[in-house]
Amino acid sequence: MDIDRWGPRPVYEQVAEAIAGEITAHLRPGERLPAEDALAARFAVNRHTLRHAVDHLVARGWLERRRGLGTFVCDRPLDYPLHSQTRFSETIDAIGQGHSHGTRLVRLATQAADAEVAGVLGLRPGNTVWRIDTLREIDARPATVITHWLPLEPLPELGLRYRGGSLHACLRDAYGFAPRRSWTRVAAQLPTAEEAALLLAPRQLPLLRLRTLNRDGEAGIALEYAVARTRSDRLELRIEH
Amino acid sequence: MDIDRWGPRPVYEQVAEAIAGEITAHLRPGERLPAEDALAARFAVNRHTLRHAVDHLVARGWLERRRGLGTFVCDRPLDYPLHSQTRFSETIDAIGQGHSHGTRLVRLATQAADAEVAGVLGLRPGNTVWRIDTLREIDARPATVITHWLPLEPLPELGLRYRGGSLHACLRDAYGFAPRRSWTRVAAQLPTAEEAALLLAPRQLPLLRLRTLNRDGEAGIALEYAVARTRSDRLELRIEH
DNA sequence: TAGTGGTCTAGACCACCTC
DNA sequence: AGGTGGTCTAGACCACTAC
Numbered sequence: 087m088d089i090d091r092w093g094p095r096p097v098y099e100q101v102a103e104a105i106a107g108e109i110t111a112h113l114r115p116g117e118r119l120p121a122e123d124a125l126a127a128r129f130a131v132n133r134h135t136l137r138h139a140v141d142h143l144v145a146r147g148w149l150e151r152r153r154g155l156g157t158f159v160c161d162r163p164l165d166y167p168l169h170s171q172t173r174f175s176e177t178i179d180a181i182g183q184g185h186s187h188g189t190r191l192v193r194l195a196t197q198a199a200d201a202e203v204a205g206v207l208g209l210r211p212g213n214t215v216w217r218i219d220t221l222r223e224i225d226a227r228p229a230t231v232i233t234h235w236l237p238l239e240p241l242p243e244l245g246l247r248y249r250g251g252s253l254h255a256c257l258r259d260a261y262g263f264a265p266r267r268s269w270t271r272v273a274a275q276l277p278t279a280e281e282a283a284l285l286l287a288p289r290q291l292p293l294l295r296l297r298t299l300n301r302d303g304e305a306g307i308a309l310e311y312a313v314a315r316t317r318s319d320r321l322e323l324r325i326e327h
Numbered sequence: 328m329d330i331d332r333w334g335p336r337p338v339y340e341q342v343a344e345a346i347a348g349e350i351t352a353h354l355r356p357g358e359r360l361p362a363e364d365a366l367a368a369r370f371a372v373n374r375h376t377l378r379h380a381v382d383h384l385v386a387r388g389w390l391e392r393r394r395g396l397g398t399f400v401c402d403r404p405l406d407y408p409l410h411s412q413t414r415f416s417e418t419i420d421a422i423g424q425g426h427s428h429g430t431r432l433v434r435l436a437t438q439a440a441d442a443e444v445a446g447v448l449g450l451r452p453g454n455t456v457w458r459i460d461t462l463r464e465i466d467a468r469p470a471t472v473i474t475h476w477l478p479l480e481p482l483p484e485l486g487l488r489y490r491g492g493s494l495h496a497c498l499r500d501a502y503g504f505a506p507r508r509s510w511t512r513v514a515a516q517l518p519t520a521e522e523a524a525l526l527l528a529p530r531q532l533p534l535l536r537l538r539t540l541n542r543d544g545e546a547g548i549a550l551e552y553a554v555a556r557t558r559s560d561r562l563e564l565r566i567e568h
Numbered sequence: 569t570a571g572t573g574g575t576c577t578a579g580a581c582c583a584c585c586t587c
Numbered sequence: 588a589g590g591t592g593g594t595c596t597a598g599a600c601c602a603c604t605a606c
Contacts, residue, residue, distance in 0.1 A: 094602095096574080096576090097575080098575080098576090099520065121590075121591065121592085122591080122592065123590095123591090131576080131577085132576060132577045132578070133577095134576075134578090135575080135576060135577080137593090138576090142517070145531070146516070146517055152584090152591085153583070153585075153591070153592045154584035154585030154586075154591050154592065155584085155585060155590095155592080156591060156592080157591090270565070270566040271563050271565050271566075272535065272559075272563065272564035272566070273388075273564070274515035274533035274559040275386075275387055275515070275533055276386040276533055279340055289383075290517070290531075292515035293515055294513065294514065294515045295515075318514040318515040322512050322513065322514050324510060324511070324513075325510060325512075325513070325566065332595095337593080337594065337595090338594080338595070339594080339595090363572080363573065364571095372595080373595060373596045374596095375594095375596075375597090376594080376596080378573085378574090379594085392573060392574090393572085393573080394572070394573045394574065394603050394604080395571080395572050395573065395603035395604035395605075396572065396604060396605085397573080398572090
């Protein structure tokens with residue numbers, strides 16, 4: 087794998103390809119790559135250029151960096167999504183058989199609704215809403231971080247009554263509501279620093295971003311606006327038509 | 328917006344936040360940002376540090392770089408409602424009103440099915456299939472690149488009969504099929520070099536990756552397996568429940 | 569030609585992890 | 588302590604776009 091330093095293709099791209107080739111040829115999931123200095127020396131490029139190349143492989147889910155430890159080949163390269171063992175679920179509430187899962191409460195507070203939240207929930211910007219952040223884990227590894235916003239008045243003392251677990255179950259059992267999805271918007275996005283920290287995800291790993299409005303019954307009041315950020319290397323979205 | 332150079336937060340992160348704040352406060356979609364040199368001077372950071380900050384905003388779909396021209400604030404993404412019957416052009420019509428759109432044929436060939444394609448279409452690996460790559464544009468800017476795989480036998484001379492435009496219309500009108508979505512899988516992924524080139528997208532911009540199986544009627548033969556890679560800064564997916 | 573973003577090199581220091 | 592990745596600075600040159 088030689089680097090053409092005067093051709094039209096950037097050096098970092100060629101280096102990334104060379105490393106990708108070595109991964110598929112020689113390296114197994116979990117194995118450590120040589121240190122950045124060593125790799126930079128091997129390809130005779132600057133360490134920054136090498137890092138740029140590795141950035142792309144990290145972003146595509148081939149490699150994972152651990153500060154102080156090294157750079158490692160990921161368990162499950164994203165390139166073989168069909169072999170992925172992850173269960174899909176449209177709701178992300180029902181994660182399936184054979185994989186342990188749990189929900190951890192990260193934050194529970196009231197806050198002033200911004201324009202987006204207020205618009206969706208049918209409130210005025212500045213109105214106070216519940217804000218709940220939860221982290222969902224699959225096989226003891228974080229997969230999704232969800233921020234829920236709920237109107238204050240129909241849900242008195244939610245801060246006391248919700249103690250983790252299924253939020254929808256709480257809305258049903260404690261308040262008699264019947265939350266149903268009204269719509270869902272899906273986008274792809276890189277994580278913020280906070281999201282990356284919660285998900286233990288590299289900054290370059292794209293996340294699926296699902297924004298969902300839940301109403302009470304078919305066309306009742308807006309009950310909950312949720313923004314879920316999911317590592318799509320851990321969980322894919324599947325829609326049955 | 329001051330930069331704390333000795334705190335725990337990286338400078339580039341603070342710069343990114345500062346720029347994001349200015350975007351929401353002052354700048355409108357399509358407007359140009361000051362040049363990198365100027366911004367670097369304003370925040371008193373090196374141009375590389377500034378670029379690192381802008382990288383994140385580009386990746387999140389806030390900004391778009393055009394070499395030789397400058398860095399621009401992105402438009403808000405459009406919605407892509409997903410129903411069993413929706414096709415892309417109908418969707419744009421629905422969004423319609425003021426957005427032009429078109430489909431460009433990038434490639435049309437036969438090729439041997441790999442394991443994934445064969446599995447989905449119910450063929451054997453190595454069987455010959457049609458492969459069609461199309462590029463969809465909104466407002467004259469590429470938004471989605473789609474690769475379609477179709478079985479060879481039920482669709483003789485597809486290479487001659489399909490000349491661009493709606494593939495589903497061709498399946499209906501030329502062959503009498505009634506293609507319907509069977510399922511869709513959604514993931515987030517960074518672009519390959521080829522995808523980035525076709526979409527004129529930065530390498531850091533995550534794409535929505537939709538894989539769809541279309542059957543003839545409700546449970547007929549597998550007609551088409553399509554993998555669509557979409558700039559989610561241009562087109563969002565919306566699911567009505 | 570002038571201005572823009574894209575890439576590469578060089579050197580330095582820091583934060584984190586293991587031993 | 589020693590090795591790893593993370594960040595920042597500095598300077599240079601290139602490729603693309605508009606005029």
